Amino acid sequence: MSEPLFDKIALIGIGLIGGSIALEARKRGLAKHIVAATRSPETAALANKLKLTDHCGTDLAEACRDADLVIVCTPVGACGPATKAIASTLKPGCIISDVGSVKQTVIADMAPHIPKGVHFVPAHPVAGTENSGPEAALLDLFQGRWCILTPLPDSDAAAVDKLEAFWKGLGSLVERIDPKDHDRILAITSHLPHLIAYTIVGTADDLGGHLNSEVLKFAAGGFRDFTRIAASDPTMWRDVFMNNREAVLEVLQRFQEDLFYLQRAIRWGEGDKLFDLFTRTREIRRALIHLHQA
Amino acid sequence: MSEPLFDKIALIGIGLIGGSIALEARKRGLAKHIVAATRSPETAALANKLKLTDHCGTDLAEACRDADLVIVCTPVGACGPATKAIASTLKPGCIISDVGSVKQTVIADMAPHIPKGVHFVPAHPVAGTENSGPEAALLDLFQGRWCILTPLPDSDAAAVDKLEAFWKGLGSLVERIDPKDHDRILAITSHLPHLIAYTIVGTADDLGGHLNSEVLKFAAGGFRDFTRIAASDPTMWRDVFMNNREAVLEVLQRFQEDLFYLQRAIRWGEGDKLFDLFTRTREIRRALIHLHQA
Structure with missing residues (x-):
């Protein structure tokens, strides 16, 4: 265990991702204090019962007081309102981030509420399971998985580096990508597969x-994999x-x-068209195994 | 290990499914002799090198001589030609079956070639991996998985019972279904998921x-599961x-x-329609877990 990167981390939202960040950050000694807050008293009680953080409350702003790192771990639709709710207690020099699977709208929703002197560095850990809520929190969820940072043109370079060190500390590989490219890549690798499932x-x-x-x-016979994603x-x-x-x-249109x-091709009995595609997709799987992401 | 169910089993085709049947049947002592044949000399040589069966040759008819059970383990398009090739050596009282993921056309293709006195009992083990060929053969592939028998109206009752005992001996659960129902069920649980992947x-x-x-x-983020199926x-x-x-x-039309x-709904921002479906599909996953098929 090395020197903690942060004195205090505040997690806004404590489900699968927030809970897993808390467990992993504590295990790896990345912060001296880790607190969380959620609007739901039931979720807060469950997070406290599971001892995911030092404390989980329901006052979002209060949780962020004196925090060096705040990560908004809510569904992306709640990122804007959550940021508005905590803006008053974000201290100068604090880093604020998120874990959303969409970046452009989250940036548009969060950025206007962030006070001057607070460093906004959007992020997206590409990891998860089909489970949700505090009980879904897991150790090793981020191990060997990518976390994508999408810094803004005016993001503070030291803050971006520090958040990268944090995610690497959680076990992730880190890459920096433009928010628009992120949203296009995730649309095909994650959003479309989920919609189809x-x-x-x-x-x-x-x-x-x-x-x-x-x-x-x-x-x-194949359906099982889809039901997992669709859960x-x-x-x-x-x-x-x-x-x-x-x-x-x-x-979706291309698909x-x-x-x-x-x-x-099926209707007209053109088996060669199917065979050609099926042969090509098999190669793509091999490329993925080669990249150790399968 | 109990008394062998068969003196001699012949497998026509020795890839993932044929090879796994051979390994499992030998381990469980379900037959005194297990042989295989494939038209490909390379595949036969590989099967012999891996010692999947007592012997694997390239003469399909010769392999079936004196067999009590013949299972055609080829892709479904080859079931008809393979049956025609072996018809002359099928002995009276022999059971002939297959492992095809489609039943109506396989029955239509195989049945005309089967001599009087030979018992045809179509079957489909709902198990597999994305790998293929003799090297893909695995022990325990059928353990706890369903094998569907689709007996014909004139199938010999004792032969159906014996094939059922064989599949149970391999570790499968067995159910008997009408061939047309089978094809509809598999279209949704297996064929459509594969096409989409x-x-x-x-x-x-x-x-x-x-x-x-x-x-x-x-x-x-989700794509990985699809690449596995698409391999x-x-x-x-x-x-x-x-x-x-x-x-x-x-x-496919309904999908x-x-x-x-x-x-x-996405285009018009109707989130409630998405939310309602996503909530319903989550329940279906729970039903599947309840059935121990997840």
Whole structure:
């Protein structure tokens, strides 16, 4: 354990991500004090029962008093209001960040509330599970996973470096990307897969009828992986789609075109078109294994 | 280890499924002799090197001589030709089965070649991995997974019972289903998920451009699960789509409608429609966990 990077960290929101940051930061000695706050008394009580932080309260502003690092760990739709609520207690020199899966709208929502002298460095740890809430918090959630920082043109360089050191301290690999590129990349690697998984699980459920129990029974044939993704937090994901609309609609349009191409090939018995794509996608998996992300 | 169910089993095709049947049947002592045959000399040589069976040759008919159980373990498009090739050496009283993910066309392709006195019992083990070929063979592949038997109206009852005992001996749970219901259920639980996974991986690859390496790097956000599915055997899956066309096109049509519904909700900012679906699909995952198939 090395010298703590921060005296006090405040986490606004204490679910899967906030809770996991707390557990990991404590284990690795990255801060002397770690507190959290959430608007929900039930969630706060649960976080305290699980001892995720030194203390979890319901007064967001109070939690941030004297903090050197504040991370907003709410669904992206709540990042703006949460920042507004804590603005008055953010001390000069404090770093404020987030964990949102969308960056452009989160930046637009948070930035106007951040006082002069406070350093805003948006971030997105690309890690998670389908579970949510304080009980979903896990050690090692960030180990070997990427955390993307999307600094702004006027972000303080020392603050960006310090936040990078923090995420590396949690076990992450860190990369810096432009917010717009981030949103396009995540639209294809994360948002579209989730939307499709949600859709197919719903379609299967509707189709069921007298076959419904069989649909669940024989889920091992591929469907099972989709149900896991489609069990992710509804509020978080509603907010993602509402906030990354443009990029999601663009990739969705391309996906639809590609799917219609295959649908037509199936209808007309053009097996070679399917075979060619299936061969190409197999190579992509191999590239991913090569990159150690599979 | 109990009394062997069969004196001699012949496997036609020795990839992931055939190879895994061979390994498991030998370990569990379900047959005195297990042989295999494949048209590919390279595959046969590999199967022999890996000692998956007592012997693997390239003469399909010769392998089936004196066999009590013959299982055609080829991609579904090859089931008809393979059955035609072995028909002359199938002994009276022998059981012939398959492992195809489509049942109606496989039955239509195989049945005409099967001699009188040989018992045809179609089957489909709902198990697998994204790997293929003899080296993909695994012990425990069928443990706790369903094997669906789709007996024909005139299937011999004793033969069906014996094949059921064999699959249970391999560790599977067994259910008997009408071939048409099977094809509809698998279209939604397996075929559509695979088609979609193949599509999205292709879409992502095309989108890439200067972002391509980032798309792979940040795959942990959901995309990774799709790449695994989309790495499945191209020949097997081409054949599935060519052979279960009607059922796949039907579920694909419904899926497209449902996806357009969500697309429109995203475009018009109707978050409640997303939230309602996402909440419902989360429940479906819980039902699946309850059924121990997750």
